Structures are given as C-alpha cells and as structure tokens.
Amino acid sequence: MATLLRSAVLNPEGYRTVRPAGDGGNGKSHSFSSLAPRLDSIEGKTVYLIDTGFGGSGKFLDQLQAWFAERMPSVKTVRRRKTGNIFRDDTKDLWVEVKERGQAAILGVVG
Amino acid sequence: MAVAACSRTLEQEYGIPTAPVSTFEFANVVAGDRRFHGIPLRFIYTPHPVVGMPPSVLRGYIEGKDPATQRTVVDEVVEALTKPVTEDEFVGDFTPPSRAGVRQALLEPDTEDNLQRLFYERGWTDGLPIILPTEERVAAMLSGTNRAPDEVVGEIFLHDTQEYLSFTVEMVAIVGVMAGARAEHLPVLLAIASTGQPSIPGSTTPFACMLVVNGPIRNEIGMNSGVGAFSPRNLANSVIGRAWTLLTINWGYMRLKKQFWTSQGNPIGYNNMCVAENEERSPWEPFHVQKGFQAAESTVSLFRGWSFVNNVVGSSHRTVGEDMFIQLGALPGLYSAATLILDPLVARHLKENEGYRTKLDFSRWISQNFKMPAGQFWGTDLIHMMMAPLAEQGVEPYASWKKLPADTLIAPYDKPENINIVVVGGETSPMWKVADFAYSMSASVDKWRAKPATDECADGSCGLPDEP
Numbered sequence: 001m002a003t004l005l006r007s008a009v010l011n012p013e014g015y016r017t018v019r020p021a022g023d024g025g026n027g028k029s030h031s032f033s034s035l036a037p038r039l040d041s042i043e044g045k046t047v048y049l050i051d052t053g054f055g056g057s058g059k060f061l062d063q064l065q066a067w068f069a070e071r072m073p074s075v076k077t078v079r080r081r082k083t084g085n086i087f088r089d090d091t092k093d094l095w096v097e098v099k100e101r102g103q104a105a106i107l108g109v110v111g
Numbered sequence: 112m113a114v115a116a117c118s119r120t121l122e123q124e125y126g127i128p129t130a131p132v133s134t135f136e137f138a139n140v141v142a143g144d145r146r147f148h149g150i151p152l153r154f155i156y157t158p159h160p161v162v163g164m165p166p167s168v169l170r171g172y173i174e175g176k177d178p179a180t181q182r183t184v185v186d187e188v189v190e191a192l193t194k195p196v197t198e199d200e201f202v203g204d205f206t207p208p209s210r211a212g213v214r215q216a217l218l219e220p221d222t223e224d225n226l227q228r229l230f231y232e233r234g235w236t237d238g239l240p241i242i243l244p245t246e247e248r249v250a251a252m253l254s255g256t257n258r259a260p261d262e263v264v265g266e267i268f269l270h271d272t273q274e275y276l277s278f279t280v281e282m283v284a285i286v287g288v289m290a291g292a293r294a295e296h297l298p299v300l301l302a303i304a305s306t307g308q309p310s311i312p313g314s315t316t317p318f319a320c321m322l323v324v325n326g327p328i329r330n331e332i333g334m335n336s337g338v339g340a341f342s343p344r345n346l347a348n349s350v351i352g353r354a355w356t357l358l359t360i361n362w363g364y365m366r367l368k369k370q371f372w373t374s375q376g377n378p379i380g381y382n383n384m385c386v387a388e389n390e391e392r393s394p395w396e397p398f399h400v401q402k403g404f405q406a407a408e409s410t411v412s413l414f415r416g417w418s419f420v421n422n423v424v425g426s427s428h429r430t431v432g433e434d435m436f437i438q439l440g441a442l443p444g445l446y447s448a449a450t451l452i453l454d455p456l457v458a459r460h461l462k463e464n465e466g467y468r469t470k471l472d473f474s475r476w477i478s479q480n481f482k483m484p485a486g487q488f489w490g491t492d493l494i495h496m497m498m499a500p501l502a503e504q505g506v507e508p509y510a511s512w513k514k515l516p517a518d519t520l521i522a523p524y525d526k527p528e529n530i531n532i533v534v535v536g537g538e539t540s541p542m543w544k545v546a547d548f549a550y551s552m553s554a555s556v557d558k559w560r561a562k563p564a565t566d567e568c569a570d571g572s573c574g575l576p577d578e579p
Binding site: 005006007008009010011012013014017018019020021034035036037038039040041042047050052053054055056057059060061063064066067071072081082083084085086087088089091095096098099102103104105106107108109110111 | 123124222
C-alpha cells in the first residue's frame with residue numbers, strides 16, 4: 001500500500017486533569033434525610049407556585065393555579081417569581097416566606 | 112441547574128417538600144444533577160416546549176401524561192408532595208460521570224484520511240478538515256511561547272460533569288495546530304484560553320462571541336483590521352477565531368445535549384468575528400486602553416451576545432445616530448449592553464463633524480437619546496428572564512420602568528459604559544455594525560510571548576495576501 005501512514009499525531013484529549021466543583025457533590029447528601037418529610041395531604045395547605053423565570057413558566061403555573069382552583073379549591077396557591085438570578089440558587093427572602101407561610105412548593109419550568 | 116438547586120435548598124435547609132417541573136427535553140440534565148448531588152428530587156416532566164405555548168396547550172400538559180412515566184402530570188405533582196419518602200428512592204446509580212483520566216497521548220498511526228475521519232468522528236473538530244497535530248507541528252507551535260508545555264493555562268467549568276477541566280500550554284498548542292495557526296499566533300491563543308471563556312456557551316440560545324485584538328501584536332502577526340476585516344480572507348483572523356471554537360469543542364462544550372443545546376446554532380461560531388481594531392485609523396483611544404491597558408500592550412478582548420445588524424449603504428437620509436436607533440430597536444438592551452463596530456470613516460465623522468471627542472461621549476449620547484416603549488422592553492423574554500427580578504427587588508431604574516404603561520418610552524441603555532465601541536474597517540464606505548454583544552473581559556497577550564514586540568505594520572491592513 002502506497003498510502004503514507006501518519007504517526008505521532010497527538011490526541012487533543014490526551015491529558016485531562018479535572019477537579020470536582022465545590023465539595024465533590026457525589027454522596028454529600030446521599031441519604032434518606034435529604035428530602036423533606038412529605039405532607040399527609042395538600043388539602044387545606046398553602047402551596048407556593050414558584051416561577052423560576054424561564055420562558056413560559058409563568059403561564060404554565062397560571063394554568064396549574066387555575067387547575068387547583070377548579071379541582072382542589074381547598075388548596076391555597078401563591079404564585080411568586082423566584083428572586084435573584086434565574087441561573088443561580090441565590091434566593092433567601094422568598095424561601096423564608098415559603099417556610100413561614102407555606103407547606104410545599106412547586107418550581108418550574110426547566111426548558 | 113437552578114430549579115434543582117433551589118429545590119434542594121428548600122428540601123434540605125427549609126424542610127419544604129417540593130415538586131420541581133421540567134420539560135422532558137432536559138431529562139438527562141436532571142439525571143446528571145441527581146447523580147452528582149445524590150439527591151433524588153421528584154422531578155415531573157411535561158412535553159417540550161413550554162415557552163410560546165397558548166394556555167390551552169399548557170392546560171393540556173397539566174392534565175396530560177408525563178412523557179417519562181405516562182402518568183398524569185398533576186397527579187405526579189400532588190404525589191411528589193405527599194408520598195412518603197422511602198429508602199427505595201435512594202437506590203440506583205449515583206456515580207457522576209467524569210472526564211478524568213489519562214488517555215492515550217498519541218493516536219495509533221493511520222492514513223491522513225482515516226485520521227481526519229477519526230478527529231471528526233470523535234467530535235474534536237468544527238466539521239471542517241483540520242491540520243493533524245503531529246508531534247513535530249506541535250513542537251514548532253510551542254516555539255511561539257516561552258512557557259513550558261505542561262504549564263496550566265487555566266481551567267473551565269463543565270456543567271455536565273460538574274468539574275473544572277485544566278488545560279495546559281501544550282493542549283492549546285495542539286488545538287492551534289488543528290486550527291491552522293502558526294507559532295506566532297500562539298500567544299494570542301494562550302491569552303484567549305487563559306480567560307476560560309467558551310466561544311459557544313452551553314445554552315439553548317444562539318450565543319455568538321466576538322474577539323478583538325489590540326496592540327502591537329495585531330500587526331506583527333498580520334491581522335486584518337482594514338478592508339474586509341470580518342470577511343474570510345486573512346489567515347490570522349481566520350485561524351485565531353477558529354481556534355477559539357476548537358478550544359471550546361475540545362474543552363467538551365459541544366457534547367450534544369450535555370453542554371451543547373443551542374436549538375439553531377449561530378454561524379458566527381465558525382470564527383467568532385475575530386478581528387483587530389484599526390487603531391491607526393481610529394480617531395479615538397484603542398479599546399484596550401479604555402480597559403486600563405497601556406497602548407503598547409497587546410490584548411484580546413472578548414464579547415458575547417447573540418446578534419448584530421449591518422448598516423448596508425451608509426446614511427445619507429438620516430444621521431448615523433438616527434439609523435443606529437432603528438437598529439438598536441431590534442435588540443433587547445439586556446443590562447444596557449451593546450457593541451458598535453464602526454468603520455474609521457464613521458468614527459472620524461462622529462468626532463470631526465458631530466463633536467464626539469471620545470468613544471464614551473458617543474456612548475453617552477446613545478444612552479441618553481435612544482428610547483424604546485416600556486412594553487417592548489419588558490415583553491422580550493430575555494429581559495423578563497434576566498431583569499424582571501431586579502425590578503421586583505426594587506433596583507432602579509428597572510423598578511420604576513416596570514410600573515410604566517406599555518407605550519411609555521424608556522432609555523434602556525442606561526449605562527453608557529456598557530455601550531462598547533470598536534473601530535474596524537478599510538474606509539471604502541462609511542459602514543457600521545450594531546450588536547447586542549456585552550463586553551466579557553480582556554486578557555494580556557504579552558505574558559505568553561516568546562519574545563518582545565518587534566516591528567509594526569502601520570497601515571492597519573497587514574496580513575492580506577497580495578492581489579494577483
């Protein structure tokens with residue numbers, strides 16, 4: 001075969017060094033207690049519908065709020081927009097409010 | 112992933128049960144988040160997309176099936192908040208993926224065609240043929256810097272594996288060879304790499320980036336800042352801009368639906384509007400001097416946005432400013448950011464005939480005089496996403512703007528320092544471009560050089576091949 005073979009071509013992914021973000025993530029909260037206790041029922045409870053800001057999320061939650069009003073009217077829903085940056089977990093004030101006045105939260109929508 | 116992160120915080124720090132909702136398109140992102148954090152959040156999926164859907168469709172999503180489970184979405188929402196947590200939810204694969212590990216440094220010998228195919232199929236290219244990075248070529252490339260091949264240039268965050276990837280001088284040199292760069296281009300590539308900024312950020316949106324080189328190195332390496340500077344003709348402009356995207360690709364930013372999400376993409380990514388500022392013909396101080404560098408220093412400056420609008424045949428029926436206002440009206444005005452790229456003819460006209468002594472003078476005039484209806488501003492999804500929270504927090508002027516009737520005019524470019532001006536062009540016609548690009552950062556080129564700055568080419572258009 002007359003075709004020249006190229007040798008000693010470097011792999012652009014040859015040496016990769018990585019370090020995990022933060023404290024490594026894996027397993028740090030990997031336990032039964034890492035989810036909050038669930039409610040017995042949402043009847044009569046206050047549920048926050050939190051728009052995280054992505055396009056269409058608010059309108060989706062409007063429809064979800066309407067659904068609760070029609071189908072589960074004992075559920076009090078509170079529509080709020082996430083405070084702070086859309087891409088960060090930087091909210092404090094709203095979470096304090098949810099803790100003080102609510103029992104559950106629906107967040108969305110990714111996408 | 113903010114929805115997951117916020118849900119974790121509510122669950123763990125506030126004891127609030129959550130029901131996070133995502134469209135099914137992002138199920139693998141949710142899965143990656145679950146593996147990394149080890150927390151089985153009870154995500155519910157809707158069909159995709161949510162954005163732009165009328166109320167009837169969204170109501171259908173709520174009463175319809177979760178594409179992942181074929182169960183009713185609203186039933187899953189209620190169950191997510193009420194079904195007791197069980198140990199079973201913590202069973203499964205919680206091992207996060209990783210890019211760690213030493214791979215084979217040298218590829219198996221093969222033919223040129225087969226290696227080209229290998230590079231393409233491994234996802235290491237932009238789809239165009241590359242120059243194969245042989246040891247010999249990479250060694251020659253490394254002569255362009257005085258830095259050791261194994262010196263770490265910087266690191267970049269990989270969203271899909273939640274890791275920081277370090278990259279060395281040699282890795283940048285390999286990519287430089289692939290892009291077709293020469294050794295004298297390497298200091299610019301290292302400066303770009305040192306920023307850790309991808310040219311194609313992980314986003315569903317069509318991000319676009321621009322790269323502007325200032326200082327003596329522009330002419331030493333034959334960059335074009337004159338006639339057709341943005342056109343595909345000049346070697347340095349083409350390969351440096353391409354190398355930024357090849358770096359981005361090899362950092363892992365083009366892994367389909369892991370880091371690479373852009374629905375339509377953006378052709379600017381082929382070379383990222385890589386250009387030099389025409390400092391010699393500009394009546395104003397160079398861009399890097401505005402950012403605190405000395406004129407004799409060489410720098411790269413990076414910009415990021417989505418779109419630009421060309422002025423096409425100059426401006427004889429309106430003033431330059433009036434025409435720019437029409438163009439700015441098509442852009443969102445996010446964080447007051449815009450970038451005006453002016454031919455030297457336009458820049459000198461603005462200085463000599465309209466009296467703008469500095470770039471900032473003209474930016475101030477734009478800031479004060481360009482107006483947009485408040486309804487147009489807030490009705491842009493990008494503005495609603497990024498700036499509505501500022502208004503709700505009471506940050507001015509956004510809080511006041513949010514209360515205005517839709518037809519009330521506001522001046523959305525309220526920060527003149529965020530209206531960037533760069534002078535580029537060959538003075539064949541008084542042209543300009545108006546972009547929604549925000550300035551990201553500048554980085555020194557000089558610290559990566561093999562030798563100090565030398566000769567300059569004074570006319571600002573070096574690097575073009577001679578006419579036949």
